[in-house]
Amino acid sequence: MKNKRMPLIELRNVSKIYTQYGTEIVALNNVSLKVLPGEFVSIVGPSGSGKSTLLHCMGLLDRPTKGKVFVEGRDTSKITGKEIATLRGKKIGFVFQNYNLIPRLTVLDNVILPGLIIGKDEAKLTSKALELLEEVGIKHRADHKGVHLSGGEQQRVAIARALINDPIVIIADEPTGALDSESSSEIMELLAKLNKDRKVTIVFVSHDLDIARYGRRNILLKDGKIIKDSKESRLEEILKEASKTSKEVWR
Amino acid sequence: MSISRSFAWGEIKEHKFIYAIIIVVIGLTMTSFILENAYLNYMMQVVNDTTKILTADAAITSPECNIRDLYGTQPTIENAREIANRIEKALPEYKTAIRVTAQATYGAGASGEAVDGCTIQGINPEEDEKVTNIKNKIVEGRFFEKDDPILRGHTPLYIEVKGPGNLPDFTYGSGQRLLKYDKPYPIIVGATAAKIHPSIIKVGNVLNIIISTSGRGTKYATVTVKIIGLYESGTPTLDAMIWFMHADSLREIKGYGEIKGNEWHIPGVGTFRGFCPIEVDRNIGDTILVKGPEPLHQLDPIGQAEQLKNALESIVPGMKIFSWHDLLVYAAGSMQDVVTIMLWGSMAVTLLLCGAAIKYVMDSIVIRKTREIGSLKAFGARDRTIFKIFLYQGLFIGSLAGILGILISVLVMNIINWYGVSVQFIAGTQLDIGFVVNWLTIVIALVLPVLLSILAASMPAKRASMLPPVEALRKGEMAL
Numbered sequence: 001m002k003n004k005r006m007p008l009i010e011l012r013n014v015s016k017i018y019t020q021y022g023t024e025i026v027a028l029n030n031v032s033l034k035v036l037p038g039e040f041v042s043i044v045g046p047s048g049s050g051k052s053t054l055l056h057c058m059g060l061l062d063r064p065t066k067g068k069v070f071v072e073g074r075d076t077s078k079i080t081g082k083e084i085a086t087l088r089g090k091k092i093g094f095v096f097q098n099y100n101l102i103p104r105l106t107v108l109d110n111v112i113l114p115g116l117i118i119g120k121d122e123a124k125l126t127s128k129a130l131e132l133l134e135e136v137g138i139k140h141r142a143d144h145k146g147v148h149l150s151g152g153e154q155q156r157v158a159i160a161r162a163l164i165n166d167p168i169v170i171i172a173d174e175p176t177g178a179l180d181s182e183s184s185s186e187i188m189e190l191l192a193k194l195n196k197d198r199k200v201t202i203v204f205v206s207h208d209l210d211i212a213r214y215g216r217r218n219i220l221l222k223d224g225k226i227i228k229d230s231k232e233s234r235l236e237e238i239l240k241e242a243s244k245t246s247k248e249v250w251r
Numbered sequence: 252m253s254i255s256r257s258f259a260w261g262e263i264k265e266h267k268f269i270y271a272i273i274i275v276v277i278g279l280t281m282t283s284f285i286l287e288n289a290y291l292n293y294m295m296q297v298v299n300d301t302t303k304i305l306t307a308d309a310a311i312t313s314p315e316c317n318i319r320d321l322y323g324t325q326p327t328i329e330n331a332r333e334i335a336n337r338i339e340k341a342l343p344e345y346k347t348a349i350r351v352t353a354q355a356t357y358g359a360g361a362s363g364e365a366v367d368g369c370t371i372q373g374i375n376p377e378e379d380e381k382v383t384n385i386k387n388k389i390v391e392g393r394f395f396e397k398d399d400p401i402l403r404g405h406t407p408l409y410i411e412v413k414g415p416g417n418l419p420d421f422t423y424g425s426g427q428r429l430l431k432y433d434k435p436y437p438i439i440v441g442a443t444a445a446k447i448h449p450s451i452i453k454v455g456n457v458l459n460i461i462i463s464t465s466g467r468g469t470k471y472a473t474v475t476v477k478i479i480g481l482y483e484s485g486t487p488t489l490d491a492m493i494w495f496m497h498a499d500s501l502r503e504i505k506g507y508g509e510i511k512g513n514e515w516h517i518p519g520v521g522t523f524r525g526f527c528p529i530e531v532d533r534n535i536g537d538t539i540l541v542k543g544p545e546p547l548h549q550l551d552p553i554g555q556a557e558q559l560k561n562a563l564e565s566i567v568p569g570m571k572i573f574s575w576h577d578l579l580v581y582a583a584g585s586m587q588d589v590v591t592i593m594l595w596g597s598m599a600v601t602l603l604l605c606g607a608a609i610k611y612v613m614d615s616i617v618i619r620k621t622r623e624i625g626s627l628k629a630f631g632a633r634d635r636t637i638f639k640i641f642l643y644q645g646l647f648i649g650s651l652a653g654i655l656g657i658l659i660s661v662l663v664m665n666i667i668n669w670y671g672v673s674v675q676f677i678a679g680t681q682l683d684i685g686f687v688v689n690w691l692t693i694v695i696a697l698v699l700p701v702l703l704s705i706l707a708a709s710m711p712a713k714r715a716s717m718l719p720p721v722e723a724l725r726k727g728e729m730a731l
């Protein structure tokens with residue numbers, strides 16, 4: 001329905017400046033970025049380079065100090081906090097490093113939660129949630145409490161949850177940050193599959209270059225600025241650039 | 252169920268223990284508030300009814316009488332009739348009645364054991380009735396009748412005779428009968444007393460009672476009475492406390508008169524036992540009641556009472572005058588003001604502490620659940636939704652505490668009513684504890700905890716709702 005060319009999310013000259021103890025910290029410095037439908041974007045960069053801040057601005061969790069964020073062409077700088085919350089709930093799916101499942105809820109209830117928040121019908125949500133759980137391979141645990149699952153399983157549930165409202169983009173900050181390498185690659189395979197088969201647009205951050213490799217477009221961030229932005233072909237170049245920085249700088 | 256409500260419920264279940272403690276503490280606070288209030292209301296009613304019956308619109312006593320004496324025996328007014336006449340002349344629309352009172356204990360236990368006490372009011376059926384309308388309150392038996400045996404020749408006097416020469420000393424004790432054919436004094440008894448001791452107190456029964464007959468330097472007389480009627484004033488406590496006897500009978504018992512008959516001789520000469528009744532002086536009394544054409548307590552009580560009191564002060568200077576309002580102020584005001592302040596004070600302290608506890612618990616929930624709150628916001632939850640999660644918890648705590656408080660008080664009141672707990676009351680009378688619940692108390696007991704806990708909850712609720720979603724998620728990361 002949307003114009004293929006129109007970016008789902010666009011950051012135009014976005015800066016984020018924090019003031020702490022009287023000094024200014026420039027977390028994002030005049031960043032412009034377009035996320036197009038179907039993209040699978042990885043963001044890498046040293047610790048403190050502004051990766052999370054960038055995701056927060058893209059995910060409408062935070063407003064930039066300067067510049068504008070467009071969602072499907074709509075300027076979000078002019079809309080109220082109330083509307084932003086609704087827009088975020090409908091358009092953005094989140095996957096967190098620590099999964100953030102609600103411990104007392106079952107897997108199924110966790111998945112339908114974002115749907116309930118934006119006021120969707122519970123019965124419809126439930127059948128959809130079961131499909132999604134099937135897709136992420138965790139349907140058999142639907143009635144279990146989230147906390148009883150392994151990290152990898154919890155992250156699968158979180159991915160199903162992120163998909164429940166059919167968001168235009170999934171935003172994931174270090175989705176494998178708390179997982180062992182085996183579970184990490186399983187999660188990344190799952191995201192890659194969703195991107196490929198379902199054309200789900202995904203933007204994720206990882207400090208692990210092997211994980212970042214899953215992205216088909218790679219962005220290198222440093223000191224709040226985009227240093228490199230590539231399509232697949234240029235990943236190696238980015239990694240080369242990145243590896244110039246000493247190992248300790250990477251988390 | 253809305254997200255706010257289901258999350259609020261989730262938190263309640265998760266923190267059920269601490270919330271239960273808070274609820275119980277608030278609930279018990281409300282219970283004591285309701286109970287104390289209900290008891291206070293009951294006492295107010297007792298006092299109110301007591302003053303209505305006891306005093307009419309004003310009561311005049313001898314100067315040395317104090318207000319407490321009105322509930323017991325009082326010093327004698329020798330010229331009571333003259334005073335009453337003076338008042339009726341000066342205030343033609345007012346009626347007066349002369350009353351005689353005494354304190355009595357009556358045997359209601361095992362063989363002659365004196366267990367219960369009451370105030371006996373001597374009333375003049377013809378005139379006093381207009382003042383108090385006791386006649387209308389007879390529920391069983393009858394009121395005094397013209398041919399009732401009223402003066403029966405009992406002697407209340409304590410006579411010591413020094414035996415002359417080798418004759419023995421002898422005493423003639425109080426309450427001993429002079430007449431073989433003597434009949435008991437008719438008495439009207441409160442229905443409550445009849446309920447408490449159904450086998451002893453019933454119409455037609457004859458009872459021995461010990462009467463203390465003087466306000467100062469008490470003298471005792473044992474007299475026989477016959478219960479001719481039961482009355483119910485509408486206030487059970489009052490009915491246990493106040494009985495009615497013909498004023499002349501009481502005058503006789505109290506010795507308001509002269510020994511008649513020439514067969515009686517003063518000691519030194521010898522003994523004489525014979526027909527020796529007392530001629531009662533009907534001009535003597537203990538209290539003069541004054542009653543206006545309208546029941547004062549139904550008009551403007553305070554203003555009218557003060558006016559009447561001022562008028563009476565100029566008519567009967569030197570006498571003690573208690574207005575209906577004085578009695579009410581004495582009996583109720585002193586009691587109620589202090590108790591009410593203490594009641595609200597202690598309740599406020601407890602409630603404030605509970606409010607602080609609610610705030611503290613919820614603050615800690617907000618800190619621990621920062622990540623969860625952040626996630627909800629990321630999923631599109633509005634600030635209001637988050638606010639309501641905590642507000643509903645407060646609402647739940649408050650309303651449950653209020654309901655619990657009301658339920659416990661109802662339970663306690665029923666138990667107390669069932670077992671009939673009683674306390675020692677003024678002038679040695681036993682007073683059953685009773686309760687009069689008014690709706691305002693119930694409403695306060697429900698609304699106050701709700702308001703309090705909503706207020707307490709609103710602070711952490713505001714804090715949670717204002718958490719920026721980013722901070723919420725970041726802090727969560729750090730906490731792990």
Ligand SMILES: Nc1ncnc2c1ncn2[C@@H]1O[C@H](COP(=O)(O)OP(=O)(O)OP(=O)(O)O)[C@@H](O)[C@H]1O
Binds near residue numbers: 046049050053251
């Ligand atoms: N709320 C804040 N107040 C002050 N400074 C902040 C705040 N949030 C982030 N910053 C600063 O902004 C910069 C970018 O932070 P950000 O979290 O985006 O980095 P990152 O690339 O995600 O780092 P990491 O790889 O360690 O997660 C850092 O210097 C950080 O200290």
Ligand SMILES: [Mg+2]
Binds near residue numbers: 051052053173
């Ligand atoms: Mg980060």
